[in-house]
Amino acid sequence: MQGFVNRGNCRIMSQLGQVGPDHARKQAELRIFQTGAPTHALSQKVVAVGPGYRLFLAVPRAPAPAGGWPVLYMLDGNAAFDFLAPEHLALAPGLMIVGIGYDTDRQFARELRTLDFTAPEGPGDGLRPDHVHEGRTAGGAAIFHDRLTGPLRAAAEAGLPVDPARRTLWGHSFGGLFTLYALLARPQGFARHAAISPSIWWDEALIRRVAQEAPPASLPLLVALGDREKRSGSDGPPPDGPAPATMQFVADLARHPGHRAQLHVLPGLIHIQTLAGSFPLVLPFACAN
Template sequence: MQGAGRVGPDHARKAAALRIFGQPVATHRLSQMAVNAGPGHRLFLAVPRGAPPVAGWPILYLLDGNAAFDFLTPDLLALAPGLMLAGVGYDTDRQFAREQRTLDFTAPEGPGDGIRPDPVHPGRMAGGAALFLDRLTGPLRQAAEAAAPVDPARRTLWGHSFGGLFTLYALLTRPGAFARYAAISPSIWWDEGLIRRVADSAGRMAAPPPLLAALGDREKRSGSDGPPPDGPAPATMRFLADLRDRPGLSPQVHVLPGLVHIETIAGSLPLVLPFAAA
């Protein structure tokens, strides 16, 4: 998410400490595993303690799982003791795999698989969202849900930044892939025209799934100059408002006061955990 020619923000290079795996957690059992799919993934799992419901646990899938579980705490997990969490990360020791997530979380354009050079970040590729959605709902889901019984009618997808953009793409192109969606600080700026074309193509949904959206009021593009803005990103707010007129969605929109971009990961979880557990 940095501007052309910039090294990138500090958090983009930060190692994932994953301290929660060394802490006592009263409500969940934690584990992690490698999954040999696509470029190679890591799954970070938090399974509720005790007997599952007859239909299985509700489950929250968290993109950028290395980072998401880095911000997770026992107190946050205690907000949803009956919710299973699956962090979908990459085979890296960093919080973010910048090049791979740019490819996986951006919408395809053009013929074939739609993969093309990233128009914003020189040297990266973009447009692999359809392929990643297949992987997410295929081998990654199968690996995560082999760990515990899951209720297939209560799956929620959460994504932040480019992951939030992908969450909107998944909702608009395959709304039945998950029961609920949570798009946090989605990177509408990356190619606003493209995500609007995706929304236009979606049409009106007969039974639109619930959508929760959240963003800070002090966010700016990572690596850009100047002070943080005073208010949420106008392009994101316009896009979320327009969704009500296009596919018939009624997004819950939360503005998180005082939060910059990276802080909305942790800032969104007190909203999203009960949302996914409902």
């Protein structure tokens, strides 16, 4: 552990959790539910909506402030809580964390996340075949966003003092792509957005069009990616810099009214490593007023 960043009661370790395992079909061990955490009460619940979702909750043990706790929603909750350690939670004692996962024992439900995290081709359009992964269905982001901000959020926050003005959405890879969609197409859903290694390559033209059609906004956006990433299916040597499509998207977004991204390039990290590598950035980001 090296260095700390202080954000009030969200004191964050600057080098914690930067390495993750291969993730194709890895089982989620969820050790944090075995070890427990002194600063947070941990629990899980299944919500029978759509394909069935599993919620992973880390609720601060300390009393909530008058306005309620800030809350960080993490997509791919099975994987996010597989990487989350008690040390992370100890350094953000005033932050509630909700993992939105699927009712599976794996880190990732690949077919379901493709469906949920990819945007329709246009407003009112339905589902469509995934043009990259044969046999998968895509285009369900609008449907999933309604579930996320409706029954899933209601189940996660039931009976808990949450500050509705301090909800942050975090997503990695396809989850990062969905996070950008949520910011641009449904900005009323969350106050802050953190897109980690977003899979812009999946349909670069579509996400650019969504950005161009988005209304002016001033919501905080954090974007992080590694400088050794390759998209799924690519070959050749590892790159020696961050993904050009993502860097260009961030540059283009800066010219859109009101949108400004806080950009972080994580040195030496490949795609899966940026998931946990983003935690030291995202936790203080979610704690901000």
